Amino acid sequence: MQLNPMSQDRLQSSTDQHAPEKRRYRPEIDGLRGIAVLAVVLFHANFGSSNAYALQGGYLGVDIFFVISGYLTGVLVLTDLRRQTFSLRDFYIRRARRILPALFLVLTVTLCLALLILVPQPLVDFSRSLVASIFFAANIFFWWRIDYFSEPGELTPLLHLWSLAVEEQFYLLFPPMLLLVWRCGRQATLCLMIVATASSILLAFHNGAVDAAGTFYFLYYRAWQFLIGAVLAKMRADHRDSRHPFGAVLPVIGLGLVLCSLVLLGSRGAIGMGSITVVIGTSLIIVGDRGPAFWLLTRRPLVWIGLISYSLYLWHQPILALGRSYLVNAPGGSTLTLLLSASFALAFLSWRYVEQPFRHAAINREQLAASAILTVVMLVAAGLSSLLTGGFPGRYSQVQQHLLEITPERGIAYVEGRTCTRRAIVDACIIGRPGTKPHFAVLGDSHAETLTGPLSDLLNRNSASAYVYTDAGCPFIIGVVEQNSNSHCDEYNNDAFQALKANQVSDVIISDRSTAYMLGTRFDNQEGGIEPGLPFPVAPVGFRGDDHARTLAVASQLRETLRRLAENNIVVYYVLPVPEVGWNVPRTLVKLIAQGHLPLTTSLAVYLKRNEKVFDILNEFKDNPKIIPIYPHKTFCSAVSGRCATHENDEIFYTDTDHLSRQGAEKLVAATAKIIKFHD
Structure with a gap:
């Protein structure tokens, strides 16, 4: 957005005594301009949340x-x-x-x-x-x-x-x-x-649903303003020379419409309720006479x-x-x-x-x-x-240039040219050795999906294969749904559980952000790195109660899920949440590389504290041979330094604030390979 330079021209009284009319300076327009620029600046500064x-x-x-x-x-x-x-x-x-x-x-x-x-x-x-x-x-x-x-x-x-x-x-x-x-x-x-004004408005309305960006950026859709x-x-x-009988009232109404639009009516388009209201309000201020609004604006x-x-x-x-x-x-x-x-x-x-x-x-x-x-x-x-x-x-040095050129990607598997994400149960990927009957299944959310590429290689080397039953945004906790959304997690997980039994799956690998779903909070690393985005708490279907009760109820559902799997004679390799970072790792590394301030690490103590509920739940099953925990912090964190790594040499382990890259997934799967038992 740009403040119009023409509007900066102060229309001073003409010195030409023979001029048919005089151009006079209108200080209320400067005041209106002051409101407008403050609104734009505060919008760009965004003192609110990141979302x-x-x-x-x-x-x-x-x-x-x-x-x-x-x-x-x-x-x-x-x-x-x-x-x-x-x-x-x-x-x-x-x-x-x-x-x-x-x-x-x-x-x-x-x-x-x-x-x-x-x-x-x-x-x-x-x-x-x-x-x-x-x-x-x-x-x-x-x-x-x-x-x-x-x-x-x-x-x-x-x-x-x-x-x-x-x-x-x-x-x-x-x-x-x-x-x-x-x-x-x-x-x-x-x-x-x-006629030209009406034509531009009609064009903007017609094109808004087809090309919202073009409607926002191009003159012929903005010309009406x-x-x-x-x-x-x-x-x-x-x-x-005419005077409107309500000349002093119109700017008051106009200023009210302008302020209402700026505070409440952002529709993020070139034309909509917000833009129409603010244009009407501005017009009423321009055509009005002196009065309360004039006093405020001057x-x-x-x-x-x-x-x-x-x-x-x-x-x-x-x-x-x-x-x-x-x-x-x-x-x-x-x-x-x-x-x-x-x-x-x-x-x-x-x-x-x-x-x-x-x-x-x-x-x-x-x-x-x-x-x-x-x-x-x-x-x-x-x-x-x-x-x-x-x-x-x-x-930059050669080492810095090399690091800056790295673009980490997630380790999601591709089968027959299609990615193993967001697939229905009946259309599930099968990763690993082609032509072998799957005895494994991968369960969880997008964190499980990013492990599927390295897991496919691991399974292939061991003449095994696995179904991929994952759904981004849904932890594998049976009986819960995401709050405040039209969540289908419960339906998907129930279908996945039935598929496990129908396909006689004997081993599952679960990976998701169970802690984030259970606590319902984004990650704060206590060092300035706060994960952007809205919270995404889950709750049991039909749950009513406060947040503390919700957390306890979700923890109970996780216990029940693990118990049900074990009772159905399924071995569970449960990958606890990977260390979250708080910072967007690739983006932050770029800054630190340029400034020569590597490495980028996070606190092991903060990780352990945040995930203590999940640790406690897995500890309850320590005597159950079918529930086998896998601890990512043992792969990425050092007990000696008390820090968790996000990169090593020219390998970057994350693609954002919490998802592992292919290199990070390979590192975790390599550690997991020592724990998983494959059937002959």
């Missing part, structure tokens, strides 16, 4: 700016057309003075910081976005590359410049089209603008934020994204406050010492053109050099 934004509709601040931009552009162009003084050349020169200096400063500083912080592949991606942003094609680039609301979006320094591209495209097209309409059919101007502002400018110009702090909003918008996303890229832990409240404080400070400095001098003609037209061309050449050259070299890998 629920503290300001749900904060990104709708850009919709406010699009309306304001359309309105102020309409006022400017229509005023000059009436005076017969409009010049496309002068219009674009004003836009260049307003937009380019601060933009080029931010791009240059961000490039320098990216060279210091980003490793080769992210730097290549940044360089592509840099070149696209210079030529105001960032919206097309990001439509092709990234989901605005995804986690990678938080790490993309120039993601917000998609909307600057949209605005520049509007500036490129709207004034000449309005000029053409004015000359050919002046009386039809308002009618044609309304600009055009509504332009329509308001035309109507105000045609009826400038408070000095809010107006000041509005005045620096363009620079603040340009600075905040690179500061936040590069800060997140550098820090090992997700930034907490104090760190985010520090980053935002830096954004405000840089915004004020660039507004005072860059925006103002260039805007008020301290630099003449020729100097502006020369400096712009030189800056573009330098930035494009730097971006292309990064692309051609693959992100300047020479910044």
Whole structure:
């Protein structure tokens, strides 16, 4: 999102005494701009959890700016057309003075910081976005590359410049089209603008379900927001001496709609309840008169934020994204406050010492053109050099480069060209030696699935095979379902249990995140690494009670599941939960490799404490020869150092915060092979 540069133009009273009308400065628009930029900045900072934004509709601040931009552009162009003084050349020169200096400063500083912080592949991606942003094609680039609301979006320094591209495209097209309409059919101007607005709205609604990203990023689906502002400018110009009987009330309603949209109505699309409500609210503020809302919007702090909003918008996303890229832990409240404080400070400095001098003609037209061309050449050259070299890998040693090139993948088995995940019981994979009757079965969730590749190799070497009865998100605990969802875990596990008996399976290997399901919490490694995502507690079918009772009930169901398997003469190799990490291992290793701060380890004591309930349950079966526990911490952790490894030499054991990679799965299966007994 980008604050519209046009909306930054303070419409001062005209000095031309013969002008048909005067353009006056409207401080309430600066105040509204202050609200909009604060909403966007807080949305990007995300002081809420990693999964629920503290300001749900904060990104709708850009919709406010699009309306304001359309309105102020309409006022400017229509005023000059009436005076017969409009010049496309002068219009674009004003836009260049307003937009380019601060933009080029931010791009240059961000490039320098990216060279210091980003490793080769992210730097290549940044360089592509840099070149696209210079030529105001960032919206097309990001439509092709990234989901605005995804986690990678938080790490993309120039993601917000998609909307600057949209605005520049509007500036490129709207004034000449309005000029053409004015000359050919002046009386039809308002009618044609309304038709164009309606057409854009219809296009956005029609395309929203088909291409949500395109609807979000492209001008022709966003044009209605600009055009509504332009329509308001035309109507105000045609009826400038009229007063609405509810002129002071309309902005109050409008401000209420705006605040409601920003706080509650984020729909994450270009058009929806949130965007429609915020556009209506903005429009009511623009057409209204002085009153309570005017008083609120013209408070000095809010107006000041509005005045620096363009620079603040340009600075905040690179500061936040590069800060997140550098820090090992997700930034907490104090760190985010520090980053935002830096954004405000840089915004004020660039507004005072860059925006103002260039805007008020301290630099003449020729100097502006020369400096712009030189800056573009330098930035494009730097971006292309990064692309051609693959992100300047020479910044790192050969060992670092090798580690940075590793992309760990999960060890999921493939059978006949199909992956062994999310399969129905009747369509279950059979891994291991082809053509042999399976006596084994693999049970559990996605953690069991990631073991299937190495397990298949192990079974094959021992002339054995196994059914794969796994379902991501479902632990193999019979009789439980995931709370607060349409869970089918109980049905799947019951079907799997019946299949074990029907197929005369004698041995099962169980692996899942039983602790996480039982406790209902994501992992906190107590060292700053907190696993993102919503909790996923399970509970017995029909359970009613508090969380403590739920935990005890799930533990009871796990005991009963193990007991039922043993009573059916099935040997259970129970793989306890693997050490969780809290940090996304590949992503965090990239940062530590670049900074030379390896290794990445976690606390064994924290692991043992978190999993003590599962340890206790397995200990209850210590005298049962059919329940055989397998302890992953004995493979990945050292009792001497008290730390659990996430990597070793050039092997990375995890693909994220808790799933093993193929290398990690192979390491665990190799240890398991010493315990599993194969039948002759």
